[in-house]
Amino acid sequence: MNIVFLTSEVVPFAKTGGLADVCGALPIEVSRLGHRCSIIMPAFRGVERSGIDIQPTDISFAIPLSADKLVGGRLLHAKLGGSEVDVWLIDQPQYFDRPALYGESGFDYHDNGERFTFFCRAAIAAMLRLEQAPDVVHCNDWQSGLAPLLLKSNPKLAQQLGFPVSVMTIHNMAYQGVFPAELFPLSGLxxxxxxSDCEFYGQVNFLKAGLNAADFITTVSPRYAKEIQTPQHGCGLDGVLSARQGRVVGITNGIDVEVWDPSSDVKLPMRYDSEHWQFGKVGNKRSLQEEFGLELNDDVPMIGLVGRLAEQKGWDLILPVIKQHVQEQRPTQWIILGSGDPWVEYELKNLCEQAPQQVAAHIGFHDALAHRIEAGSDLFVMPSHYEPCGLNQLYSLRYGTVPVVTATGGLADTVVDASDENVANQTATGFHLPEKTPQGLDQAIGRALNMRHHQKKNWQDLVLRGMRKDSSWRQSAAQYQALYEEAVSLKASR
Known part of the structure; x- marks a missing residue:
């Protein structure tokens, strides 16, 4: 099969979250199953810093967004991570040559609707110019949500592309791409x-368009696939998903086990495997303590957090717990990497100033530091209010860092709570919060630290079980392959 992925983020070209990790790994793994895979994404400013050779092409096009607005673009080309996966970058400086992907200083760009309407139309134009009729067009999140509707609503266009099937993957239901209805004519629809397909309280909803038009809908864990069909987690689109529940599939994300491997990770001061994890983790912890001016202490438990500083990630739970640990001078250290809500950044800066030997934070994105935090921490805290899949808990397991998580979405699917029963039957890999409160988080951390200090054999078993867990993309890619085959077969039988 020829599979084309449409996405706004791909590691190492552009990233704000887990979408980039998924779209940087899944196409490679699917291609290893014998399929031709390619990616179409915007040529954001900074893609040249990826370290990958990007070449211009002579392929260009012009998209008529309105009667008096014709927007041109051209394609750039690269290969993804030394693989055979083609990356086609849509070069349109007016829309994509900006300091950030979606907005600055906490505000979205005012023309995001127009930018990503152009992206969807340009991606289809690119497929036509490349003369590579796709069997599957795999769209990701709202930024590519109009593409399935464009294919469904234009039979002539679909015919020119060989009638591909479309798959719409939801990485996070909370982000839907909702814009004023006046924008809709730019789609040419x-x-x-x-x-019928994308009206949402009088506005246009890009994600809703994709959910209604795609042949199959996937999301990034089985539990989240069920959760989003309820009012609590459906974000206003639970009815749309429930109506299509026979076409909604949850496939748990994997991780790139070559990039995320403590035994070969060149970003670590000290590499280690499951046989030498204790020695390796102490060495990496010591390096972080020296780098950030934390107390030099091998025995103090280090608690790591990497990700967006957003309400979804449970910062209303995390900050009170850190403050309590600081005030009570508990023997813990906290190291945080991320950016996001200004109020969270402000609180973290204050805590770092108040307790510089106990709390350290780097505001921003730093890939190498993310690896070092996973390697040097004893616990990784991830008390998300909702979590479609999550990747950091998978990185943590692989690096012998025990995750403390809420029992929601992909966190519940991938981390087995260390209850007495699960410890006894040797399935436990982490700790679940008993409730989504600061007290619940502190209690879960307390359970983890109690096992680390007083049940050393159980702790060692927990760490090793996580490190030996298969979280690779192999199983997930095989499930996607089966889904693509089913979609193509169903379309052929109509």
Whole structure:
């Protein structure tokens, strides 16, 4: 099969979150199953810093966004991570040559709807110019949500592309791409398509368009696939998903086990494997303590956090617990990497100043530091209010860092709570919060530290079980392959 992935983020070209990790790994793994895979994404400013050779092409196009607005673009080309996966970058400086991907200083760019309408239309134009009829067009999140509707609503266009099937993957239901209805004509679609497929309280909803038009809908864990069909987690689209529940599939994300491997990770001061994890983790912890001015102490438990500083990630739970540990001078150290809500950044800066030997934070994105935090921490805290899949808990397991998580979405699917029963039957890999409160988080951390200090054999077993867990993309890619085959087969039988 020929599979084309449409996405706004791909590691190492552009990243704000887990979407980039998924789209940087899944196409490679699917290609290893014998399929031709390619990616189409925007040529954001900074893609040249990826370290990958990007070449211009002579392929260009012009998209008529309105009667008096014709927007041109051209394609750049690269290969993904030394693989055979083609990356086609849509070069349009007016839309994509900006300091950030979606917005700055906490505010979205005012023309995001127009930018990603252009992206969807340009991606289809690119497929036509490349003359590579796709069997599957795999779209990711709202930024590519209009593409399935464009294919569904234009039979002539679909015919030119060989009638591909479309798959829409939801990485996070909370981000839907909702814009004023006046934007819809830029898509070139009929107003009937607006009312039947993407109208959302009088506005246009890009994600809803994709959910209604795609042949299959996937999301990034089985539990999250069920959760988003409920009012609590459906973010207003639970009815759309419930109506299509026979086409909604949850496939748990994997991780790139070559990039995330403590035994070969060149970003670590000290590499280690499951046979020497204790020695390796102490060495990496010591390096972090020296780098950030934390107390030099091999025995103090280090608690790591990497990710967006956003409410979703449970910062209303985390900050009170850190403050309590600081005030009570508990023997813990906290090391944080991320950026996001200004109020969280402000609170973290204050805590770092108040307790510089106990709390350290780097505001921003730093890939090498993310690896070092995973390697040097004893616990990784991830008390998300909701979590479609999550990747950091998988990185943590592989690096022998025990995750403390809420029992939601992919966190519940990938981390087995260390209950007495699960410890006894040797399935436990981490700790679940008993409730989504600061007290619940502190209690879960307390359980973990109690096992680390007083049940050393159980702790060692927990660490080793996580390190030996297969979290690679192999199983997930095989499930996607089966889904693609089913979608193509169903379309052929119509």
């Amino acid at each position: 009929d107003w009937n398509d607006f009312h």
